[in-house]
Amino acid sequence: MSVQHDEAQDLETTSGPPSTSRRGGPSAESHSRGWRGLGWGFLVKLAIMAVINALGLLALISAFRVESWWIFGITLALLVIADIVYFTKKALPLKYLLPGLAFLFVFQIFVFGYTAYIAFTNYGTGHAGSMEQAVDAALIQGERRVEGSPTYPLSIVERLGGELGFAINDGGEVLVGTENEPLSSVDVPAASGAPSDVPGWTVVDRGRLLSDQELQAAVVDLRVPVSEDPNDGAIRTRDGSSGAVYTSTLVWDEEAQTITDTVSGTVYAPNDRGSFVAEDGSSLPTGWYVNVGFDNFLAIFTDPALAEALLIVTIWTFAFALLSVVLPFALGLLFALVFNDPRIRARKFLRVLFILPYAFPAFLSALLFRGMFNAEFGVINDLFFFGADINWLGDPWLARGAVLFVNVWLSFPYWFLVCTGALQSLPSDTLEAADIDGAGKFRRFRSIILPLLLVSTAPLAIASFAVGFNNFTVIYIFNDGGPVIPGAPYRLGSTDLLITAIFDIAGISGGVANYGLASALSILVFIVIGLIAAIVFRQTRRLENF
């Protein structure tokens, strides 16, 4: 970005190409213009920038408080760039490009980079946080009530924003804490019993506690640490009116970086895979994520069950992408050829009827066909197959056929429109010349129409291939990518494309999540698309004269 910036500045100072003269004449004139510009436009800009700066500062403060340095840095950079771009006279094109570029960088390019980073970790179920979080989680899971520990009178308190906490009466001293803040003393003299008045907090009414199910669940789950040291345990309550100290049977030794089970005496030590493992090989359920190098990429090719299922998915992905270009293209071209005939009346009206599937939202069509292809009650078996019980969605090959049928229905209107447009722009003199030379209909089509048509539609066909390659909506919504491939890990199915397979492996629809593996697969798909993009780019470069 800074490169553009500097170069734009160069353009302003040097006389350069003739186009620069368009942007303004001598600097004295633009100066006076700047004053005239101080009207409504300037005020609107000032107001918008004020809001953006205010929001940005809030975000910066917030990021600073939770020590999220990545977000802090990116927000700061964006804010500084925005202020420079909009409050100086330089970098004029950037004034127009910056909003789009900001979204593009944060929500697309950064996300691509982040995907690459995750691909080299074992991020996922059981490895979802830092080591510190894993220790906390392990100690919480091993928590038991301390034998013979005292019970404290307790009341539930609430702070602005709905954050819950406990206030206990520890022999006349009132202590308050929350999930994230250990107990600390508030200087109010306490009578006997549960604290009834805590400064800065609202004491939750007992009636509300009894009637509000969600609140009860939150209170039972709430644990307020006694002190900063996780080994000291935490206050928990069962009834909402008295609390007791619970400590973990596991003890975290920060020096040795080990967790010891005080009941069995087992010592768990961290390994380089992000888990706490004992000498006998058993491990604690919660781990943290670590860099695992190329393991995820290797697993794709070497883990037999996974590799086999992924091979089926990959072959089908290519087949689907290819067929979902070729079949609708052929059908659309046929319709376009037949109806590109001036002798037919009401062609415009017919065209509207033909493109109805295209105007119907695709996700609704996919859901609709999901019901229509239902083996037991679906209208397709009922009306067109005389009530036969064809298991369209349960058989791998029938399901593949069905999903192709749906996709052809969805996209033939697109190709019909594109081919009609292309046919109408064919040079008529060439066709006439062929006519005079005595070429038949088929010969004309094969030797003249089709080659010329392919020249103009090839880039669209390649783009359409890329879309089919990643057609998440139709595949996932129509049949969840099913039927399931037997023996495959992660619910992979026979009509799954790579993109829906990644969704299943990432565990977003439920089940075990393996973000690392899912991201590694994403990277491989990115590479495939990169190759397609290179082809498209080569194809279209000569068409663009920018």
Added chain:
Amino acid sequence: MTETRAATVRETAGAGGSRPPHDRTSARRRRWWLEVGWKYFFAAGIIFYAAFPLVYILSASLNPRGSLAASNAIFSAVSVENYLALGDTYFWAWYGNTLLIGSIAAVGAVIIGAAGAYAFSRFRFSGRRASLSGLLIIQMFPQTLAFVAILLMLLAIGEVIPALGINSKIALIALYLAGALGANTFLMYGFFNTVPIEIDESAKIDGATHAQIFWRLIMPLVTPILAVVALLAFIAAFGDYVLAKIVLVSEENWTLAVGMYQWVSDQLTSRWGLFTAGAVLAAIPVLVLFLSLQRYIVGGLTAGAVKG
């Protein structure tokens, strides 16, 4: 059809008439059937193929029994029960969310795309060709492929700014706007180039600033392409499932795609009536917009947009 035939008859009558016109008329009629007439039957077949699912969904939505099996007899019963039953669900909340998210994403995409296209079309800055090529390449990579990273990033952002984290509509709109520059700039760029540069120059001589030229002169002149881009962006947001599913967690925040998938993915038979009625209502705005703007969209399509 009959009109054409009548025209043929008239033509033959005028052409001569020394021969008995009967023969020639029947020959012409046969030729008409061979060359043109059959196409109407072909068209009827295509229309059946294209429209049957849509007629079926309309009939099923009007069927008060509301189950998949009962809906197969087309238009056997007509009632608006299913439509009324939608009021007891979150349907209208989802409808509102979808329209809101789609509209804001569409307006945002238009502004971002138009500003980008204006910059590329009117300013000659170095790095211009490279950034145009860069946009062309980036727009090939679907954002949905990075959904794992999107999920984790939103979880992290949510800790800092809850309004932009998981379950936030603003976050979803921001995700949609990420592709706005890449996807739309090319479509608009070509159109902006057709507006003569002399308009800008004369305005500049009259003392207009570049912002005034953009908002007051160029934008009104390129309204058709703005409408097309808005519609395409709206339809894209309307039909998105995967990002909406990841971002929007609580039921009242869902969009139609997420909510209606939930209706029929598990309980296919029981909520079929509800789904079909909802689908008819959901499709109406898109259908109407699409069909009324289709002349412009065809131009946009051939320029490179593809339905996903």
